[in-house]
Amino acid sequence: MAQVPQTFFDALAVRTWCGLxxxxxxxxxxEIDAINVYPVADGDTGTNLYLTLESAATAxxxxxxxxxxxxxxxxxxxxVHAMAHGALIGxxxxxxTILAQLLRGMAQVLSxxxxxxxxxxxxxxxxxxxxxxxxxxxxxxxxEGTVLTVASAAAExxxxxxxxxxxxxxxxxxxxxxxxxxxPGQLEVLGRAGVVDAGGRGLVAVLGxxxxxxxxxxxxxxxxxxxRAPGTVSEGHARAAAVSDxxxxxxxxxxxxxxxCADAAGTDGPAYEVIYLLEADDTxxxxxxxxxxxxxxxxxxxxxxxxxxxxxxxxxxxAAVEAGVEAGRPYRIRIxxxxxxxxxxxxxxxxxxxxxxxVVAVVPGEGLxxxxxxxxxxxxxxxxxxxxxxxxxxxxxRRAHAREVVLLPNDAELRHTAAxxxxxxxxxxxxxxxxxxxxxxxxxxxxxxxxxxxxxxEDVVQMTSAAGATRYAEVVVxxxxxxxxxxxxxxxxxxxxxxxxxxxxxxxxxxxATAVLDRMLQAGGELVTLVVGDEAPGAVAEHLEARVxxxxxxxxxxxxxxxxxxxxxxxxxx
Numbered sequence: 091m092a093q094v095p096q097t098f099f100d101a102l103a104v105r106t107w108c109g110l111x112x113x114x115x116x117x118x119x120x121e122i123d124a125i126n127v128y129p130v131a132d133g134d135t136g137t138n139l140y141l142t143l144e145s146a147a148t149a150x151x152x153x154x155x156x157x158x159x160x161x162x163x164x165x166x167x168x169x170v171h172a173m174a175h176g177a178l179i180g181x182x183x184x185x186x187t188i189l190a191q192l193l194r195g196m197a198q199v200l201s202x203x204x205x206x207x208x209x210x211x212x213x214x215x216x217x218x219x220x221x222x223x224x225x226x227x228x229x230x231x232x233x234e235g236t237v238l239t240v241a242s243a244a245a246e247x248x249x250x251x252x253x254x255x256x257x258x259x260x261x262x263x264x265x266x267x268x269x270x271x272x273x274p275g276q277l278e279v280l281g282r283a284g285v286v287d288a289g290g291r292g293l294v295a296v297l298g299x300x301x302x303x304x305x306x307x308x309x310x311x312x313x314x315x316x317x318r319a320p321g322t323v324s325e326g327h328a329r330a331a332a333v334s335d336x337x338x339x340x341x342x343x344x345x346x347x348x349x350x351c352a353d354a355a356g357t358d359g360p361a362y363e364v365i366y367l368l369e370a371d372d373t374x375x376x377x378x379x380x381x382x383x384x385x386x387x388x389x390x391x392x393x394x395x396x397x398x399x400x401x402x403x404x405x406x407x408x409a410a411v412e413a414g415v416e417a418g419r420p421y422r423i424r425i426x427x428x429x430x431x432x433x434x435x436x437x438x439x440x441x442x443x444x445x446x447x448x449v450v451a452v453v454p455g456e457g458l459x460x461x462x463x464x465x466x467x468x469x470x471x472x473x474x475x476x477x478x479x480x481x482x483x484x485x486x487x488r489r490a491h492a493r494e495v496v497l498l499p500n501d502a503e504l505r506h507t508a509a510x511x512x513x514x515x516x517x518x519x520x521x522x523x524x525x526x527x528x529x530x531x532x533x534x535x536x537x538x539x540x541x542x543x544x545x546x547x548e549d550v551v552q553m554t555s556a557a558g559a560t561r562y563a564e565v566v567v568x569x570x571x572x573x574x575x576x577x578x579x580x581x582x583x584x585x586x587x588x589x590x591x592x593x594x595x596x597x598x599x600x601x602x603a604t605a606v607l608d609r610m611l612q613a614g615g616e617l618v619t620l621v622v623g624d625e626a627p628g629a630v631a632e633h634l635e636a637r638v639x640x641x642x643x644x645x646x647x648x649x650x651x652x653x654x655x656x657x658x659x660x661x662x663x664x
Contacts, residue, residue: 096252099200100208101169103303104629105154108147108173110299113138118295128236128277128404129184129388130363135288137485142190143296144481145180166208179367179422179476184388185289187365187401188225188237191392195224211251211258218262219245230379230389235277237289243269244297263297263309270294283562295538325490359528360403363426364410368398378417385409389655407424421456422471422656431533447542447549450535452478452500452508455655458621460531463536467498474656481548483511487520492547496520496553498536502528502590523550527561528590530652530661531619560664561613563588563606564657565599565626574575584658600630603659607634610663611642618647619662626658636647 093377113134115122122136149172153164164172174197177190199217200209209217222245226232247265251258273287274280281288298309299592311593375391375398382389386404393399400420403409407425416419446572449467453459459469468490487495495515499508512522523546527533535556541549568583574592579585586606587596593609596602607618618638622631638647652660 094633097256097304098208099153099166099255099304101164101166102367103208104166104169104173104598105150107300107303107413108143108150110302111149111296112140112143114295114299115143115292121415122291123293125283125286125290125291126650127283128279128287133377134183135185137481138186139189139289139292139406141178141182141298141481141485142180143478144479146177146190146193148180148479149173149176161198161638170200173197175397176429178393178397180479180482181392181399181401182365183363184390184401185292186235186389187392187399188229189292190222190399191225191228192241192293194392195339196393197385209255214255215245215248215251218248218258221245224334225392228328228390228392230383230391233277233388235280236287237272237273237293239273240269240290240293240555241288244293247659254304255303256479259300259304261298263294263301266290266294266297286417297389307518318547341432359496360388361405362407362410363401363404364390364407365399365401366411366414366420366423366425368393368400368418368420369396369412370398370414371396376416377414381413382410385413389553400612422473424446426478438512445490445492446497447494447546448490449496449498449537449540450483450486451488451498451530451537452483452504453530453533454500454657454660455621455623455653457651457653459653461650462533465540467537472501473505473654477501480507480510480514484506484514486519487511487515487522492520495523496536496550497522498523498527498533500527500530500533502526522548525550525554525557527557529660529662530655531562531621531660532557532560533660534619535560535664556664560662561589561610561615563593563610563661563662564664565603565606566657568595598629599658600633603630603634604637605663607637607661607663608641610661611638611645615645615663617662617664618645619660619664620647620649621652621655621660621662622649623652623655623658623660625654 111515119136119140122139123133126133150169153168153172157164158314174194175441177193181187181190196217199213201219215540216614224242226238229238232238232657241490244262244266248258248262251261270286270290273290274285277287301309310385314319328332344411378400379389379391382402385406386402388401388403390401391398400414402410411420411423416593450470451462452470452472453462454472456471458652459471462469468486471481472478483497488499497508497512499505508524512524515522527536539552564587566585566587571580572579574585574595576592576595579595584596584599584602585592586596586602588606588610594604594605620631635647635649638645
């Protein structure tokens with residue numbers, strides 16, 4: 091898609107940049123993963139950067155979608171705030187967390203004009219400097235030869251540039267490229283492996299997309315234009331060429347005796363990566379930094395205004411989470427074991443054998459995530475208003491580490507996203523069956539009949555039949571006056587939706603839920619599943635259980651706690 095050149099930075103430029111950067115990281119993801127040796131040789135830097143940027147781009151698209159019905163357009167502040175927030179909540183790994191802080195630093199400057207529609211080259215220079223400084227401040231112990239060095243070099247080059255945003259962006263990109271080429275000489279582990287810093291390589295791709303957003307012309311990616319194919323030159327010549335060609339280091343790793351991921355830091359390190367979002371005030375986060383710095387390494391804490399993304403490598407994952415609980419409210423907690431081999435010490439990890447079959451499911455709350463996990467499913471948590479992107483689903487399909495995977499989106503709005511993720515996983519050799527579940531209660535029914543010992547096709551048929559035989563409903567509170575299939579509702583009314591359509595408008599949760607349940611059971615049923623959210627009245631489940639016992643003989647009821655799941659109540663009838 092051709093881009094229209096422009097000389098200033100406005101909301102449309104933010105949108106264009108995010109889209110181009112996502113495409114650039116998508117093309118470079120596998121290459122960046124392959125050269126990932128620092129701080130841990132876990133081969134996921136490219137993937138983490140992609141998922142972080144995808145979250146940022148999705149948030150920006152949501153802002154533009156909100157203006158589609160009117161004549162107004164989002165302001166620059168609207169767009170950059172969305173970009174920064176999306177990156178923060180979607181940040182993955184050490185590299186993604188730092189990228190989120192880089193974008194946040196830029197947003198702090200770009201939004202200073204309040205309702206200003208755009209900024210010029212001087213504003214972009216300041217934004218790039220703030221990005222580099224804020225990222226460095228977020229890392230407990232900055233190391234040279236990493237993405238921090240590349241970001242600082244980009245900012246310095248931008249400060250020396252004159253002209254419009256295009257000129258500043260190009261100077262930043264060229265400065266970053268030069269700094270990236272020098273990283274093997276700054277960080278011993280990179281020099282030994284014969285690669286450039288993976289995070290820095292990702293940042294160069296993002297800055298290249300920024301140049302394209304302003305000029306309409308793609309930057310030169312040397313790895314794709316260099317006529318030398320891997321293996322056609324000697325290792326010595328390849329290493330020499332890499333000094334002037336940053337991307338050539340990716341090829342050097344392929345001819346190295348040990349391989350690019352065979353040597354990391356040279357000393358033993360922590361066994362777990364712990365990441366979580368945290369709602370907490372600044373004072374509590376300051377204490378948290380001090381405690382986590384004692385517990386482990388690779389500590390990065392980014393964010394502000396009450397919401398933070400915490401990343402650390404530790405041996406005691408529980409202590410890292412407990413520190414977050416003491417500081418505020420941690421959620422979206424992800425704990426990753428680095429593997430049987432010690433990647434810090436450079437010993438190759440023993441490959442984990444694939445299981446035959448697995449289930450991957452999107453769930454709306456922490457309570458259901460635990461329930462699904464107990465049933466053996468790999469879960470993706472979808473918080474209210476924050477649906478997972480396709481990249482996150484692809485990552486979960488890979489994480490299941492199975493030859494055959496059943497994917498349960500559990501939301502009608504996710505069908506296209508899930509289909510795209512399934513197609514990507516299939517291209518990587520994973521056999522994926524997408525069952526179009528539209529609610530988490532359908533997913534519960536599916537898991538109940540899942541048998542990994544059956545042939546895959548037979549198992550999928552049984553699971554699909556269970557989903558189709560389960561009617562679903564949810565009880566929510568109307569946010570504004572609107573027309574519905576059951577009439578006009580007012581803000582604050584309680585809505586009962588059956589199979590996705592509003593069927594009942596009521597004055598309170600218990601009355602509405604009872605009316606919904608009665609309508610569903612009029613068509614018959616043997617089992618009622620209730621998933622109660624944190625904000626639902628405490629007695630609603632007991633009331634509905636009593637209703638079923640008294641009025642519907644031979645119908646059983648099971649109740650689960652869903653946590654913060656968006657809907658007050660989910661109801662399933664089988």
